[in-house]
Amino acid sequence: MVDVPLGPAGVIPPAEVEDMELYHPHSWVTKYVFSQDAKVIAIQYSATALGVGLVALVLSWLMRLQLGFPGVFSFIDANAYYQYITMHGMMMVVYVLTALFLGGFGNYLIPLMIGARDMVFPYANMLSFWLYLLAVLVLMASFFVPGGPTGAGWTLYPPQAIMTGTPGGQDWGIILMLVSLMIFIVGFTMGGLNYVVTVLQARARGMTLMRMPLTVWGIFTASFMALLAFPALFVGAVMMLFDRVLGTSFFMPAIVEMGQPLERGGGSPLLFQHLFWFFGHPEVYIVALPAFGIVSDLISTHARRNIFGYRMMVWAILIIGALSFVVWAHHMYVSGMNPYFGFFFATTTLIIAVPTAIKVYNWILTLWRGDIHLNVPMLFALGFIVTFVNGGLTGLFLGNVVVDVPLSDTMFVVAHFHMVMGVAPILVIFGAIYHWYPKVTGRMLNDALGKLHFWVTFLGAYAIFFPMHYLGLMGVPRRYHEMGGMAFVPPSAQTLNAFITVVALVVGFVQLLFVFNLIWSLRHGRPAGGNPWRATTLEWQTPETPPPHGNWGKELPVVYRWAYDYSVPGADQDFVPQNQASITRAAPEPAS
Amino acid sequence: MAVALILVVVALGSVLFHLVSPWWWTPIASNWRFIDDTIIITFWITGLVFVAVVLFMAYCIYRFRHEKGRTAAYEPENKRLEWWLTGVTGVGVAAMLAPGLFVWNQFITVPEDATDIEVVGQQWQWSYRLPGADGKLGMADTRNVSADNPLGLKRDDPNGQDDIIIEGGELRLPVGKPVKALLRSIDVLHNFYVPEFRAKMDMVPGQVSYFWLTPTRTGTFEILCAELCGVGHPHMRGTVMVQTEQEYLAWMQEQSERTFARLSAPD
Numbered sequence: 118m119v120d121v122p123l124g125p126a127g128v129i130p131p132a133e134v135e136d137m138e139l140y141h142p143h144s145w146v147t148k149y150v151f152s153q154d155a156k157v158i159a160i161q162y163s164a165t166a167l168g169v170g171l172v173a174l175v176l177s178w179l180m181r182l183q184l185g186f187p188g189v190f191s192f193i194d195a196n197a198y199y200q201y202i203t204m205h206g207m208m209m210v211v212y213v214l215t216a217l218f219l220g221g222f223g224n225y226l227i228p229l230m231i232g233a234r235d236m237v238f239p240y241a242n243m244l245s246f247w248l249y250l251l252a253v254l255v256l257m258a259s260f261f262v263p264g265g266p267t268g269a270g271w272t273l274y275p276p277q278a279i280m281t282g283t284p285g286g287q288d289w290g291i292i293l294m295l296v297s298l299m300i301f302i303v304g305f306t307m308g309g310l311n312y313v314v315t316v317l318q319a320r321a322r323g324m325t326l327m328r329m330p331l332t333v334w335g336i337f338t339a340s341f342m343a344l345l346a347f348p349a350l351f352v353g354a355v356m357m358l359f360d361r362v363l364g365t366s367f368f369m370p371a372i373v374e375m376g377q378p379l380e381r382g383g384g385s386p387l388l389f390q391h392l393f394w395f396f397g398h399p400e401v402y403i404v405a406l407p408a409f410g411i412v413s414d415l416i417s418t419h420a421r422r423n424i425f426g427y428r429m430m431v432w433a434i435l436i437i438g439a440l441s442f443v444v445w446a447h448h449m450y451v452s453g454m455n456p457y458f459g460f461f462f463a464t465t466t467l468i469i470a471v472p473t474a475i476k477v478y479n480w481i482l483t484l485w486r487g488d489i490h491l492n493v494p495m496l497f498a499l500g501f502i503v504t505f506v507n508g509g510l511t512g513l514f515l516g517n518v519v520v521d522v523p524l525s526d527t528m529f530v531v532a533h534f535h536m537v538m539g540v541a542p543i544l545v546i547f548g549a550i551y552h553w554y555p556k557v558t559g560r561m562l563n564d565a566l567g568k569l570h571f572w573v574t575f576l577g578a579y580a581i582f583f584p585m586h587y588l589g590l591m592g593v594p595r596r597y598h599e600m601g602g603m604a605f606v607p608p609s610a611q612t613l614n615a616f617i618t619v620v621a622l623v624v625g626f627v628q629l630l631f632v633f634n635l636i637w638s639l640r641h642g643r644p645a646g647g648n649p650w651r652a653t654t655l656e657w658q659t660p661e662t663p664p665p666h667g668n669w670g671k672e673l674p675v676v677y678r679w680a681y682d683y684s685v686p687g688a689d690q691d692f693v694p695q696n697q698a699s700i701t702r703a704a705p706e707p708a709s
Numbered sequence: 710m711a712v713a714l715i716l717v718v719v720a721l722g723s724v725l726f727h728l729v730s731p732w733w734w735t736p737i738a739s740n741w742r743f744i745d746d747t748i749i750i751t752f753w754i755t756g757l758v759f760v761a762v763v764l765f766m767a768y769c770i771y772r773f774r775h776e777k778g779r780t781a782a783y784e785p786e787n788k789r790l791e792w793w794l795t796g797v798t799g800v801g802v803a804a805m806l807a808p809g810l811f812v813w814n815q816f817i818t819v820p821e822d823a824t825d826i827e828v829v830g831q832q833w834q835w836s837y838r839l840p841g842a843d844g845k846l847g848m849a850d851t852r853n854v855s856a857d858n859p860l861g862l863k864r865d866d867p868n869g870q871d872d873i874i875i876e877g878g879e880l881r882l883p884v885g886k887p888v889k890a891l892l893r894s895i896d897v898l899h900n901f902y903v904p905e906f907r908a909k910m911d912m913v914p915g916q917v918s919y920f921w922l923t924p925t926r927t928g929t930f931e932i933l934c935a936e937l938c939g940v941g942h943p944h945m946r947g948t949v950m951v952q953t954e955q956e957y958l959a960w961m962q963e964q965s966e967r968t969f970a971r972l973s974a975p976d
Contacts, residue, residue, distance in 0.1 A: 195940040270937045276914060277897035282832045282939030370915025371851045373831065373895045378854055386898060386913050420773075422781035426791050451900065453892070453911045453918030456817040460810055467806045474798040475791070481762060482790070484769040486782035491712055491774065499712070499766065503719060506762050510755035513802075517809035519816055520747050523734075523907040526900060526935035576715075583723060587732035592904030594935045597943035604931050605735040605904055613732065684781035691780065 151247075153239035154666050155224040158246045160557065162220030165250055166213050171632070172257070173208040174625050176201040180598075185618025187599040196284045198598035199268030204256075206271025207294070209539065210400065211301060212253060217546055218407035219305070219343065220249060223312045223336045225557065229656035230333050232321025232674045232696075234667045237314050241307040248304025255297040264288025270596060272397070275368035275389050279361040281375060291361060295354040302347045302354075309347075312340040321655070321696075323676030327431065328695070330654050330680040331424060334431055335410020338438045339403045345442070346399035353392035360384070390452055394445035401538050402441040406434055408545040409476055412498050414680070415548050416480055418652045419495035420487030421691050423681035426479045433472035440469045450521045459518040466516035470509070477506055488684065488691070493567035494650075497548025500575035501541050507579075508537025511586060526596075529589025532582045540578040547574070547631070554635075555649045559662050560642030566634045570627055577624035581617050588613065653692050654680050713771035720763035724756065738905035738930060738951065740887075740923040743812040745907070751805050758801070816908070819921045823887040828880070829860050830892070830899030830912045833941030835932060836860055837880045841871025841965055851895045851914060861895060873964045879948040880932070882924050883957040889921040900936035903949055911936050924951040 152158060180201045183193040193201075224242070228235050236242045259266035268284030269277060269291060277283045278291055285291050316337040320329075329337075356367040366384035373379070417424040424430060446454060446462045480502055489495065511533040515521045524530065547570070554562050588610060593600060600606055600614075648657040660670045674696040682693035688700040737745060773779070825846055827838040838860065840846050847869015853861035859876065862869055882888055892901055894912040902909035905928075910920045932947035952960070 195943075199937075199940060268940070274898055274937070277937065277939050280897060280939070282897065282941065284940065286939075372914050373851060373854045375832070375896075376856070376859075378852065382852070385915065387916075420781060421775075423783060423785050425784070426786050428786065429791055451910050453913040453916060456813075459813050459817070463806065463809060463813070467802045470802050471795060471798050475795060477762065478791075478794045481766050481769065482787075484766060484773065486784070487769070487773050488779045488781040489770055489774050491770070496712070499716070499770070502766060503716065503763055506759055507723075510759055513755055513805055514748065514751050517747070517751065517805055519744055519809050519813040520751060522816065522909060523741075523744060523748075523904075526902070526909070576719075579719065584726065584730070584732075587726075587730055590734050591732050592735055592902075592933075594902065594933055594943075596937045599943055601943055603933070607731060609731050681785070684783050686783055 148666075151243060153235070153243045155228050155236045155239070155242060156557075156664065156668075158242055159221050159224035159226075161246050162216055162224060162249065163222075165246075165253060166216040166221060167632075169208050169216075169253055170213040171628075173205045173213060174628060176205040176208075178622060178625055180205065181618040181621045183598055185615040193598075195598050196265070196268060199270070199596075200266045200284050200290070202596065203268050203271055203273075203294075204259075204266050207298075208256070210271065210404070211298070212256065214404045214538070214542055214546075215305070215343070215400070216249060218404060218542070219312065219336060219340055220246065220308055222332075222407060222411065222549060222553075223308070223340065225553070226332055226656060227312055227315055227336060228319070229556075229659065229664065229668060230330050230654055231316060231319065231324050232655050232669070232676060233315060233319035234669060234673070236311045237319050238307075238311050242311050245304045245308035245311070248300055248307070252297045252301035252304060255293055255300060259285070259290050259293040259297075262289035262293065264290055267291040267294045272390075272393060273357070274393075275357055275360065275386055276370075276372055279357065292358065295358045295361075298354045299351060299358075302351045305343060305347060309340045309344045312336060313344065321674050321676050324655075324695075327428070328676060328679045330410070331413040331427070331430055331434070332407070332410040332654075334434050335406040335408070335413075338434050339406040342399045342406075342438050342441065343403045346396045346403065349392045350396035353389055353396070356392075357389065387449075387452060387454055390449055390454075391446070394448045395442075397448065398445040399438075399441045401534075402437055404538055404542050406438060408501070408542040409434060411549045412501050412545050413476075413480065413483075414654065415494045415498040415545075415552055416483050417681050417683060418552075418650050419490045419492060419498070420484050421490065421683045422483055422487035423683055424479065425482040425485075426475075427679065427681060429475055430479055433475050436472045437469060440465060440472075444469060444516075447516050447518070447521070450518050451525050463516060463518035467513065470513060470516075473509060477502065477509075493562070493564060493571060494548045494552035496568065496571045496575075497544045497551065500571065501544040501548065504536050504544060504575070504579065505541035507583070508533055508535075508541055512537060523592075524589060526594055527589035528593045528595055529586050531595045532585035532589060535585075536578075536582045540582060544575065544578075547571070550635075552650065553656075554638070554642075555645030555662075556656055556659075557663055558639055558642070559645055560638050560640075561645050561649060562638045562642060563634050566630055570631045570634070573627040574624055577620050577627070580620050581624065584613055585617060651690070651692050653678075653682055653694050655695055658694050658696050710771060710774070713767040713774075716763055716767040716770065720760050720767070724760060727752075727756070735904050737907060738903075738924060738926050738928060739907060740925055741816070741907040743808075743815065747805075747808050747812055750808060754801050754805055816920070819889050819919070820887045823889040823921050825889050825891055826880075826882075827891045827893060828901050828912070830894040830901070830934070830938070830945075831859075831896050832939055833934070833945040834877060835880075835901075835945070835947035836877070837875040839873040839875070839961075839964075840868075841873060843868060843871060846891070847872050849893070854895055871965065873961070875964075879929075879950055881950045881952055881957055881960055883954045884924050884927050884951050885954070887921060887923045889919055892918045892920075897938045898936045899934050899938050899945065902933045902935035903930050904933070905930045909935050927951045927953060 267290035359365040366381045368389045369381040369384040371382040444466045447466045647662045829836040845868040847866035848863040892912040894914045899912045908920045934945035
């Protein structure tokens, strides 16, 4: 792989189409508001998602206050508590993580990393963001309607989601939640089609699939999966909306509400759970795969070493993506479904551990014999590996059907999924922001603030969620707004809860420091230049930074090599950009 | 250096926490000791992997940190190493999955001699039904639920005439006898969970789910609801008393007389 054979790419002249005109916006509004430029849309998506993330963060403080110091804050009653957990969960999973990785990083990085001028359907891309914003507004509106937001838990299981014993069940809360999800999915579909088709159709010359950075592989696979998984949630949402508004009984069996039999019958609550998790499990990997891809690139770049086992990494992404569609019922081992399903789903679930473990090995083998620069993006990548391995391993408890029986629906589950799909992907998002902020703005984020942000976030999050597993092992159920004198729980458990709350508040406040850094560095950050990390991938080779509309000026880049030519023996620098024909810069153009 | 050291502390600190923390599972009171054993196997395997991965990272960070003159090795692939690691991982996964599936098979295979009992969940209380002398429970249907028939029993079912119904009281079980708990809900999802029994299962309106267990020691244990069922979810508690067979039979006798008296009383 030292000198990738140039093949036909070396002799194809650069594209001669003078298409830059097509990409010039014509007014301030079309440039910054109703923009069709993927980079602007990416920033719109990211800013909105970070805003939602801050709201969800505040909700997590409120529920931690209740758990750590029950009864002290009188405004957090059972109703409010369940509304907080529901909104926190749904916001973080769908409106923050999915939107940030695909709408944010996908939009910014796909065209730049594959050498395209923009997404292939810019208008649909613009609509995708505006529908996302509408979905967010509808969701936020539920805080202000009578009865408040739904408190059904983020899984929205019927029948309770649409009944009176649940906050928002017979008010507006659940309706707005379902409508918002439907709008989100419509918007996402427009974006997702764009990401998939752009990767397949708009790659620069020489950018074969097996030369793509793993970031693109991760986002591409996740988008493809999301296009297949979200429709299940859409269908579930439509049916539940009908059950709630029109009185149908898709999910409603013969049932009693507060002592009164209802005019319902024939529906199945389990049907919703299957639909939800047919979406919900792939969703875990829709969040994880972009994180896998991004973290691979962060580690490779900052360890100045090729990613170890690139082909295995690509195949692992694809295999994980495919397998994740046949494991959904591992969320339902104790749901009352046919127990014989347990054999199948436990087996598929544990098989997924193998390609996932391969990814972990290859990350740490990339560090091995590297030249490790411990700058802020790298620190976040290291933090990701620790938390992801920890959370992934506890997944082996929960995936192994009979072990799940005592642990399911306890705080063990809460600790597990926060570690593996909360903390770990968020650390990647932070690392990625520190990494690409210089390209987006032309300035570096403040390093000292970044390091403080990393250490408090990483160690704090670990201190929150690692001990929490043991509460669950002891048997403390999740979704209890107070433990309320369980005989088998020692008083020390409450001390642990208070400790977790204090750490959570500290970690939360440090995120405000990060937001400050984002804003402050816009003007005061150190100027970055075009390629501050000395990275190989195409986005760092743009003629201007930040890249203008159309990205590449007159000529599209031509790609000669894979994305990981770091520390190539014989090269004159410790990196060789993908669009550099020879490993030495001064070399003459290759002969045909 | 500091980074490597902190990672070492994280890895070893986690192990230390595991060993000294006062928070551990409650002493078991059922036959599902195998589940605990499988958890222990899983702790060992995953713990070793976690410590190995983090310590190896720490070593790399210390050994290969950036210094003047250091150059990273260029080695895109190492097929042998990759296949080795894949193989070892596969073995580790199988070592957890095999006992897991073996115990699961036991968990879902109810012994012939297990006694049926019924647990009914509703917002936010537990009710129970025990078969009388005939050993059989009568039929029930949510559509029959009314103020004077809160569990929706089918009144003319001969099997149900001697059933013992406990509303708002405690569930009693004889020690050492296998029990099959038939789980039913008349409103939303609930989950019958006794931490000391290790077993739990959702109760779903419109269907009957089940699990089985053999209580292995006498005592009083708390029943919790483990599936979100509305605002009263944490307060949906109950009590199960595991008694010696003599105590249990005496109590049964008393209940049967009470049930008989109630059924034969004029309306």
